[in-house]
Amino acid sequence: MERIQTDVVIAGGGVAGLMATIALAAEGLTVLCVDPVPPVTEAAADGSDLRSTAILMPSITLMERVGLWSALAPFAAPLRVMRLADAGGEENGIREVADFTAREIGQEVFGYNLPNWLLRREMTGFIAKQPLAELRTGVGVSDLLVRSDHARVALTDGTSVAAALVIGADGRNSFVREALGIGARTTRYGQKALVFAVNHDLPHEDISTEIHRTGGPFTLVPLRPEGAQNRSAVVWMETGARAAELYAMSDEAFAEALNARACGVLGRLTPASPRRIWPIISQTASRLSGPRTALIAEAAHVMPPIGAQGLNMSLADIETLLDLVTTARSAGKDIGTSDLLARYARARRPDVALRITGVDLLNRAAMTEAQPLRNLRRIGLRALSGIGPLKQAAMHLGLGAR
Numbered sequence: 001m002e003r004i005q006t007d008v009v010i011a012g013g014g015v016a017g018l019m020a021t022i023a024l025a026a027e028g029l030t031v032l033c034v035d036p037v038p039p040v041t042e043a044a045a046d047g048s049d050l051r052s053t054a055i056l057m058p059s060i061t062l063m064e065r066v067g068l069w070s071a072l073a074p075f076a077a078p079l080r081v082m083r084l085a086d087a088g089g090e091e092n093g094i095r096e097v098a099d100f101t102a103r104e105i106g107q108e109v110f111g112y113n114l115p116n117w118l119l120r121r122e123m124t125g126f127i128a129k130q131p132l133a134e135l136r137t138g139v140g141v142s143d144l145l146v147r148s149d150h151a152r153v154a155l156t157d158g159t160s161v162a163a164a165l166v167i168g169a170d171g172r173n174s175f176v177r178e179a180l181g182i183g184a185r186t187t188r189y190g191q192k193a194l195v196f197a198v199n200h201d202l203p204h205e206d207i208s209t210e211i212h213r214t215g216g217p218f219t220l221v222p223l224r225p226e227g228a229q230n231r232s233a234v235v236w237m238e239t240g241a242r243a244a245e246l247y248a249m250s251d252e253a254f255a256e257a258l259n260a261r262a263c264g265v266l267g268r269l270t271p272a273s274p275r276r277i278w279p280i281i282s283q284t285a286s287r288l289s290g291p292r293t294a295l296i297a298e299a300a301h302v303m304p305p306i307g308a309q310g311l312n313m314s315l316a317d318i319e320t321l322l323d324l325v326t327t328a329r330s331a332g333k334d335i336g337t338s339d340l341l342a343r344y345a346r347a348r349r350p351d352v353a354l355r356i357t358g359v360d361l362l363n364r365a366a367m368t369e370a371q372p373l374r375n376l377r378r379i380g381l382r383a384l385s386g387i388g389p390l391k392q393a394a395m396h397l398g399l400g401a402r
Contacts, residue, residue: 002159006030011141012169016297016314018123025133026066027326036140041121049116050276051195052233054308056111059315076112077222080206087213088374098385144179146291165336166293174299180290191280192243194236201267212366289341304363
């Protein structure tokens with residue numbers, strides 16, 4: 001049996017786990033990140049994650065701090081305008097538009113959008129160059145034993161790892177969370193999201209457009225062009241039955257349904273990648289920490305993909321934990337104490353609760369089929385965009401203000 005020692009073990013090599021690895025290693029800690037599934041780093045490969053992530057400016061600041069952003073910036077599409085469009089009339093067409101512009105709150109951009117598969121490619125390449133970080137794929141956590149002065153982590157390849165701190169970043173069905181006996185409260189909406197990329201006739205002009213009719217939002221998020229070809233990522237949320245029907249359609253039938261749902265906002269849309277389908281839930285862990293362990297990202301919280309809150313909330317977890325750990329380490333203190341982890345949980349719990357509640361309400365409003373409620377949603381959108389201080393507050397909140 002191989003026995004090794006490190007400062008931090010991270011379970012989960014998704015985008016959040018990779019980011020936590022990079023951030024902690026950049027601050028001088030030794031980090032081992034493990035994931036049973038090797039990351040797929042090409043869009044056309046089987047199992048590739050065709051979602052994209054809008055990385056908002058507070059998260060960009062974190063990436064700049066740890067030296068990652070320069071590797072990602074060449075591939076990033078700027079997000080200057082967040083456009084909400086209501087198409088909830090009796091006829092399928094946009095009847096109300098509200099633009100939220102970064103310059104209204106003194107920002108050049110809200111953030112940047114990148115494909116998830118590309119994030120994994122660049123982040124794994126970055127980790128390979130960091131002497132204090134190691135990524136082991138094809139290996140997971142099989143057992144977790146916490147002692148007073150360290151945690152002992154057993155890996156599926158027989159390796160035993162001693163660490164001061166364990167981070168659970170292993171997804172909504174987190175092994176680490178379950179090993180600690182931490183429950184989770186889950187809300188199921190009966191929805192799924194179709195995710196894919198499209199080419200389109202008209203330039204997106206750095207505008208992310210979210211169209212509300214029924215079933216959930218339909219969102220077009222800018223991607224960098226390929227040559228002269230305009231491109232966007234699509235997140236199309238629908239009821240489970242309708243999503244399954246769309247997923248099973250022929251390419252021709254799907255293209256027609258897609259263009260009807262998009263209401264012509266970017267001209268003709270042409271699917272430019274395979275479709276992927278994801279279940280939509282909200283989920284919150286009953287606790288965000290345990291003995292020598294912190295839960296981050298989807299091990300701690302899951303929400304529908306609305307308003308670019310999901311990964312950015314995960315990166316806020318990482319930044320909070322990073323600040324606490326580096327402060328303790330610089331003072332020569334243990335980085336895995338119950339006091340430090342309780343402070344992490346206290347700092348994150350209110351923000352997690354606020355954002356999950358807000359996204360839940362937005363999703364339910366977007367799902368509604370009743371015409372009177374759709375009309376009320378339109379009135380609310382008009383009021384939000386028409387009251388300057390309220391509009392600015394909403395933008396600041398969306399960027400991460402607490």
